[in-house]
Amino acid sequence: MYFAYDPLTAELRETMLEFMNDHVYPAEKVFAEQLAQLDDKWAWDSVPIIGELRAEARWRGLWNLFLPGEEGAGLTNLQYAAVAEISGRSHLAPAAMNCAAPDTGNMEVLSLFGSGQQREKWLEPLLEGEIRSAFAMTEPDVASSDATNIGTRIERDGDEYVINGRKWWITGAMNPNAKIFVVMGKTDPSAQRHRQQSMILVERDTPGFEIHRAMHVLGYDDHDHGGHAELSFTDVRIPVENLIADEGDGFAIAQARLGPGRIHHCMRSIGVAERALALLCARADERVAFGKPLSEQGVVRDWIAESRVRIEQLRLLVLKTAWLMDTVGNKGAHTEIQAIKIATPATVQWILDKAIQVFGAGGLSQDFPLAAAYASIRSLRFADGPDEVHKSTLARTELRNQRAAR
Known part of the structure; x- marks a missing residue:
């Protein structure tokens, strides 16, 4: 190797x-x-x-x-x-x-x-970076961890589609430069379960499309990257040419989108962990408690060692997943994508928690980036599918493979 x-x-x-x-x-x-x-x-x-x-x-x-x-x-x-x-x-x-x-x-x-x-x-x-965008899938009235639950309706009416529904936690939507929204909804509720959904492009200023409020993540409104919004669509009329691909392709498009999205989140999260560990070590060297620097306290050294080991483990798993995506495709790397999505947020959350502990009360404040990073990483245990869904699917695959091996 x-x-x-x-x-x-x-x-x-x-x-x-x-x-x-x-x-x-x-x-x-x-x-x-x-x-x-x-x-x-x-x-x-x-x-x-x-x-x-x-x-x-x-x-x-x-x-x-x-x-x-x-x-x-x-x-x-x-x-x-x-x-x-x-x-x-x-x-x-x-x-x-x-x-x-x-x-x-x-x-x-x-x-x-x-x-x-x-x-x-x-x-x-x-x-070109001239505009921004948002992806509108999650809804307040259904368990959006199952994308087939999506209730927003996209109904054909002549040469237009009419959209009605509600969305929330739509990242970046508060930014006025988010000019286009990729919206997922149902075009045919009577179709096969994974062929009911479609995706359509909605311009920000379309009549009937309303942004109601910003959502907070553990008290942070995340305005420094566009926030997360609650939206509604009331008889929003969209030209048929705004439909992405064909009716019924929405679920498959979402899965194609989420594979790279999940690994990108994990890649960046390792960087979050590296910076948290660097801050932890610097703080531990600076601060003295009970007559010696925190970096000489046994429990802090244990956290530092554990953090390094966990980061290296994560990195290898993420790099293997990226290699598999390149060599056998996203579908072939599905198990590994789920594994990194399970492991990365929880591991980085643990490292951030230890960094916050070393910083003391300052770690909870706005004076350092740790608290905001913690809130962001914690949200990744929901984003692109909650831990429990990924674990259930991964376990099902493992059971099937073990039965076949027996």
């Missing part, structure tokens, strides 16, 4: 580390100051420092790295994993590189399934 990075990946990592050290980390304080001066706090990507970071990222070739093929940078999942991990160390880096969710998933959907008109009208400005 070969564990070294290939030459291109090694070069990109060095470029990325330099970009983070020279530009992204110093920009975090500037970003907070500029955002505080905005009249509309949700328009976070209009602050000057974001534009400067994007220009710098494009100049360095760190743009649309998530997307394979000619429209993106042409990287494999394995190559992108190493760079995405580093980007996860700061909440500014993915946006600066045009590699932030939910835009990444929406661009992948339009690239794979969009019509020529849809790609020209929406994909091209998304790839």
Whole structure:
């Protein structure tokens, strides 16, 4: 087995580390100051420092790295994993590189399934970073962990579709620059269970489409990346050409979207863990309690050692998953995608918890990034499918494989 990075990946990592050290980390304080001066706090990507970071990222070739093929940078999942991990160390880096969710998933959907008109009208400005987008699937009235429960109706009426329904936890929707929404709903409730759903594109200012409120995550409104909103659709009329692919393709499109999305979250989360461990170690060296630095306390050393071991385990599992996605496809890597989705948020949450403990009360405050990171990582145990669903499916696969082996 070969564990070294290939030459291109090694070069990109060095470029990325330099970009983070020279530009992204110093920009975090500037970003907070500029955002505080905005009249509309949700328009976070209009602050000057974001534009400067994007220009710098494009100049360095760190743009649309998530997307394979000619429209993106042409990287494999394995190559992108190493760079995405580093980007996860700061909440500014993915946006600066045009590699932030939910835009990444929406661009992948339009690239794979969009019509020529849809790609020209929406994909091209998304790839250029001119607009943002949102993905509207989760609903308040059903258990959205089962996507077949989705109740929003998308009904054909001549040369239009009429949409009625409610959505919530729609990430990025509060940002006024989120000009297009990928909406999942049911076109035929009488069809086979996984053929009832479709996806359609809805422009932000369409009559009948209303954004009601921002949702908070453990008290954070996440306005620094567009928030999460509750939406409603009341007799929203959309041209038929806004349907993505064909009626009944929505569930399959969602699954195609979620595979890369899940591993991208895991890649970036390892970066969160690395930064948390770095902060933990620095704080432990600085603080003295009971006559010696915290870094000499046995329990703290245990946390540091455990954190390093868990990060290395996660990284290997994520890299293996990325390699499988490249070699046997997303379907062939399904078990590993589920495994990393189960392991990563819980493990990173544990590391963040220990970092917060070392920081004491400061770790709970807005003065350090740990509390906000904890809230974000905790939400990943729901996003793209809750732990319990992934564990149930993974266990079913394992039981089937073990029975076959017997």
